[in-house]
Amino acid sequence: MSEVIVVGSGIAGLIAAIETSRKYAVTLITKAELSESNTRYAQGGIAAALFEDDSVAEHVADTLRAGAGLSSKSVVEVLCSEGPARVRDLIRLGVAFDQHNGELARGLEAAHSRPRVLHAGGDATGFAIESALVHTIRATGNITILEHTFVKDLILHDGRVVGVEILDATGNPRSLSADAVILASGGAGQLYLHTTNPAVATGDGIAIALRAGAELADLEFYQFHPTTLAVPGNFLISEALRGDGAVLLDAEGHRFMKAVHPGAELAPRDVVARSIAEQMAAQNGAPVFLDASALGADFLKERFPTIDAACRTYGFDWASQPVPVTPAAHYWMGGVRTDEWGRTSLPGLFAVGEVACTGVHGANRLASNSLLESLVFAWRCASLLSNDDFSGKAWPVFTDEATVLPLQQEVGSATPVDRKALQTLMWEAVGIYREESVLLRAAKQLCLWKPNGTTASDYETANLLDLSRVMVAAASMRQESRGAHWRNDFPETSPNFHHHQYFRREGSAR
Ligand code: SIN
Secondary structure (H helix, E strand, C coil): CCEEEEECCCHHHHHHHHHHCCCCEEEEECCCCCCCCCHHHCCCCEECCCCCCCCHHHHHHHHHHHCCCCCCHHHHHHHHHHHHHHHHHHHHCCCCCCEECCEECCECCCCCCCCCEECCCCCCHHHHHHHHHHHHHHCCCCEEEECCCEEEEEEEECCEEEEEEEECCCCCEEEEECCEEEECCCCCHHHCCCECCCCCCCCHHHHHHHHHCCCEECCCCEEEEEEEECCCCCCECCHHHHHCCCEEECCCCCECHHHCCCCHHHCCHHHHHHHHHHHHHHCCCCCEEEECHHHCHHHHHHHCHHHHHHHHHCCCCCCCCCEEEEEEEEEECCEEECCCCCECCCCCEEECHHHEECCCCCCCCCCCCHHHHHHHHHHHHHHHHHCCCCCCCCCCCCCCCCEEECCCCCCCCCEECCHHHHHHHHHHHCCCCECHHHHHHHHHHHHCEECCCCCHHHHHHHHHHHHHHHHHHHHHHCCCCECCECECCECCCCHHHCCCCEEEECCCCC
16 A cells, blocks of 8 residues: 545644655645545534543543433444543644643533533634644645545445545546545535535535445434524534533523423534424524523633634624524534545445444534534544554455445436535435424425536535435434434334434445
């Protein structure tokens, strides 16, 4: 082995590139600027059991509880036990986490049994991590960086991934070969009309893996963040604010979460998101409010400078009055199925970060576990590849059966898909609430659309269409409510569905 391609430049891609470049020539491909990714916008931080009053066992227990029975215990144990060492690596790479009285400062977020969330620049944790890693990568030899380069598909030879087809920065199609491809291309918030994710989050890595024949897992589990500013763009209002004491109010100014869950505003994220949606419905769609005024103007400005600036830009003086908030699509627990080393079901193909489904998050991700998951599993993937005993031929065999779905589902009279219409459909059909009749209508509508065009933006929309089809199928098949997947027609959690759902496209080999 000599050449590795890494696709994506969030924390997972940057760590994978830095670590594999110690042994291999690495090409890092990103479709925007190097520093643009979901990571960059992460506010709350990165959870790890780094403190004396905390333990790996407690972090494991919190993660498993959040996952609603579908997190893989052994993989969660890897995450939580290796997390502290990887966070120390990040500090060595120059990430300056905030301090309090000479020690690492830590925040509390929903469903954590104690404060363990590190942050940097107050609420600019993702930006601080991204900046430090981009600085490191630019100073690292052995890495070729291709910005504004779109990965259109994977190249297969004898069932093995051997490279990628790209549109280069001038829009020309080209092929690049490699001994291994690591997908680290992030999530797919752009599946939805309302999302905290940036425009680049169009699920390209998951879609190209699906087309190449890789197995996908847990696609029905999509997390909605409870509190985004109720303005166009859904600016994220970190859960850390509720951890510091901000409260949710209905349109009349009454706290409503206390009556819903003993954790009140710090109940699990899916519970808070659904309660807000219900409250909004009871108020004819009017938003609820987050009241952070008790925290004081100075504290808000110092601890949450990014949100402070955003609130003021939108004309809200949040230090003196509650601000309107609403849920929005935030994080996909599902993705490309991997083992605990990032290996997918396709030889030569790895996936790390949000694009992957390692089994850590199950039906619902614990807050601030995603940066940690990216960090731990990108590092493990690179270390497996760099191990002298790893021939590149050793590959895991996933034994559970996957549902086989046709990829091309459009009818002859299908019309070109419009991205906004697709996002609207997904928000209504596979949003916070789901039910059979709406899912069936959505599945039918998705067959009436076909991909169109040959620009990178057209390919992104085509990827969203492919992913919408498998996600709707997954949500229809799971006839129960569990974690972030709520079915109005099946409101109970069922032992019959205490398992993962795997998918692969028709015609793909096992
Ligand atoms: C937040 O800051 O509320 C988001 C953290 C996360 O999604 O893990």
